Amino acid sequence: MRENQYQAGLKKRLKSMFPDCLVTKLDSSDIQGIPDLLILYKNKWAILEVKKDAEAPHRPNQDYYVTKLNNMSFSRFIFPENEEEVLNELYKAFKS
Template structure:
């Protein structure tokens, strides 16, 4: 599956799982390595770096920003092979 198709489907799924959430694309041309998606839900937020597969390469600074933002709230690399696990973790994070 191409990354842009996976990302588009993921955005729709996030909106279905978390009614009323805002899912927006972040601009990596502004901050190189910033995760792809910002998810705002009630008083919580998360970022997701979308990859087409578990073996897709990471660009410079992506690991740094995913780790930094995870320490602040919730951030993960997400790809088809781990999607359900990440969405389960996100459900748990947004529940609190």
């Protein structure tokens, strides 16, 4: 599966899990390495860097931003192999 196909399905799953959330794609041409998706839910936010699989390479600065943004709120790399785990963690973070 291509990354954009996985990302489209993931956005639908997020909107189903968190009714009334906003999910938007961030522009990596503005900040090189910024993760792909911003999720706004009630008074919380999260950012996800979407990869097509666990072996997909990380681009420059992606690790930096995922770590930095996780220290602020919630940020993870997500791919099919870890999706269930990440979405469970996100659910706990948004519901706390």
